[in-house]
Amino acid sequence: MSLKRLFHDARNPPADPTHLSFKDKAVLVTGANTGLGYQAARKYAALGAAPLILAVRSREKGEAARATIARETQRPPESIRVMTVDLSTFASVRDFVDRLGREVPRLHVALLCAGVVTPTFVAGPEGYELATQVNVLSTALMALLLLPKLRDTAAAAGSDDTPPHMSIVNSQTSHLVIPDQLPPPSQSLIQRLNDSSQFDSTTQYFLVKLAAWFAVRGVVARAREHRGGDGGAGEVVINACCPGMCRTDQGRDFPLGQRIFMAGFQAIFARSAEQGSRTLVSATALGPESNGKFWVNDGYYEPSELLTSERGEELYRETWDEILTILRKHVDSVDV
Template identity: 50%
Template sequence: MSTATKNQDQYYAAVKFAALGASPLIIGVCTQEKGDATKASIIRETGNEDIVIIAGDLSTFDAVESFVAKLNAQAPKLDVALLNAGLAMPSFTKGPGGYEIALQVNVLSTTLMALLILPKLRQTAATNGAPSHLTFTTSKGYQDVDETWFEPGQTLIGQLNSDAGWSDQRHYLMVKLATMLALKGVASRYNDNQVVINAACPGFCKTDLGRNFSLISKIMMSPIQYFVARTAEQGSRSLVSATSLGPESTGRLWHDDELLGASNLEDSARGAELYRETWDEILTILREHATAIDIRGAADRKPRTKDHGATICSPVDYFEVPGNYAGAI
C-alpha cells in the first residue's frame, strides 16, 4: 500500500511497486477521479492491472478511520505500507480537525493510520513467516532542528499547533522531527521483528511539495530545483528500497542508501525528554479523538491478546481495535 501519490516521487514509488509485481497494489488518494487517472497511468507504464484505489484524506481522524475501514474490507493481507502523506505550508493554517494542518496530516493522522494497520501487518507477517514492512516518509532535515528553537514551557506538539512566532522553514523541519519521534514511538512498541518499522527520506526532489506557496516563492525556488534537486524518480528509489530493509532499520531513517544515526538533539538529555513528551502527547490526542482505536495509558498495563493471536501491549501503553475493525483484521 502506498498512500498519497500527489507528489511525483510518491507516484514513481507506486510505479516501482507495480513493476515489481505488487498484487494487489493499494493506492490511497484524495479523490476517486485522481485515483482512476493514477491507476490508468501506472497500468500503461507497467502492465500491472491489479491495482486497488481507496479514496480518502488525512485531514481528520474520522477520515483516517474511514480509509482504514475500506482498506480492511478490500485487502485480505498487507505486506508493505508506505505512508507518504505530507504537507508543507507557507503560513499557519488550521485544518478541519482543529489542529494545524501539517501537524494533523504529517504527524497525528499518520501515526493513527500506522497504529490502525499494524494488526493487519502483524497478521500478514505471521501468515508469511517473514516480516511485513511499515515505512514513514519524512525528511533528514529534522536533524537540523536546534534546541534553541523551542519556546520555554511549550511542548513540540503545542508549538506546532500555535501561530506564535511562525516560521515556515522551522515549522516544516519541526513537523519532520515530530514525525520521526512518532515513528520511534510506534517502533519501540512493536520491536518483535514481525514488522520492520522505519522511515525514508527521498531527498530534495523536483516535486510539487511547495504547491501551497505563493507564485513568487515558486519562482525563487525554480533555479534551485532545476540545478540542485534530484528527479522525482530518483527520490522514489529511497522510498521503495526502505520497504525492503531488515530489522536493523527499525526506528531509523533511510537516506541515500544509508541508515542515518541520531541527531545531536536526539542524543542529548533534552532529546530523550522531548521524545517521551511528544509521544505521550500524541497518544493523549489520539485517545481523545480517535474512535476506532482504544489507547490505554500507564494505569492499564495488562497484556491483551486479540482473536487473531497478536499481543498488542507494551510497557507503557497498548491499543485495541474494537467493533467493525475486529472482524477485518
C-alpha cells in the first residue's frame, strides 16, 4: 500500500456509525481493554448494547475499561460485563465459550478483535508461534465454538430482528501477500509460520493475516454447510473487517528505536484507534450480502489476483484443513 494512500486514508476516516442502534443487544468484544477493541466497545455501549461483554486477558484491566466506558457513555455499570480469556491456550478459549453459553442467554454480535504482534519469534504455551496461536488458531476456535450460540439467538429472534453478526478483525495486508512470500510446496503455510529459522517480523505479519483470512473463509463455509449449502452463511452474518493503519499500543513489545520510528510514521500516516473502530462497529451491522466479504473504508475490499488464483484456492483449502486438524487434536467438540 502506497504512502499516498495511507496519507489519504488517515485524513479521510470512515463515517462514525452513530446512526446505528444496538439497544438491548448482547455484544461480545475480544481484546476490549485497549486500542481498537476498547474504542469499539465504547461505541457499542454508547449505542445501547446490553449486556456488553468485554473479553480480556487481565480482569484488572478489564474492570478499569468497564468503569471508564460506563462513566464516559453514562451507561449503567451493570450493563457491562468483564469475562477473562487467554487466547494463547485452547483450553482457555473453550472454557470461555462454555461459560459464556451458561451465563449469557443470547448473543447478537461477536467482534473478534484480540490479536498480538511480536518483533521476534515467540513460541506460545501450546507450542505454536504466538501470533499464529492467538490471531489464527485460537480465533478460529472461538469463532467455531460461538456459532451455535449465534444460531440459537437467530432461531429465537422475531422476523423483524436483524440477524446475529460475527466480524473478525483482519488487515488489508492479508490481500497484499506476493507469491515470493509464500512457503514452498514442501511446506504448508502453518508450518512456515511456526518455522523460527525463517522468521521475519514483516513477512510474518503479512502471512499471519493471510492465514487468519483463510480462517474467516473456513468459518463462513462451516456456517454455510450448516444451512445445507444454500450459498449464504445462513442466519448468522459473518465477515471480516480492517480498520486501516491506526495508532495503538500493539507494537509495545518492539525495541525502543522501532517504537520511536513507528510513532513518528503513524503520526503522519495513521488514523486514531477511535477512527479505526468505526469500521469494526459498522461491519457488525451489515446485511447478509456481507457474508464472507472484507469491509474496509465503508466498502468491500476485492480479493487480490493471488487469492483468487488456483494457487490461492489450494492454499486456502490446505490451510483451513490444517487449522481444523490442529484444533481437533486439542479440543474435543462436535462444533470443531
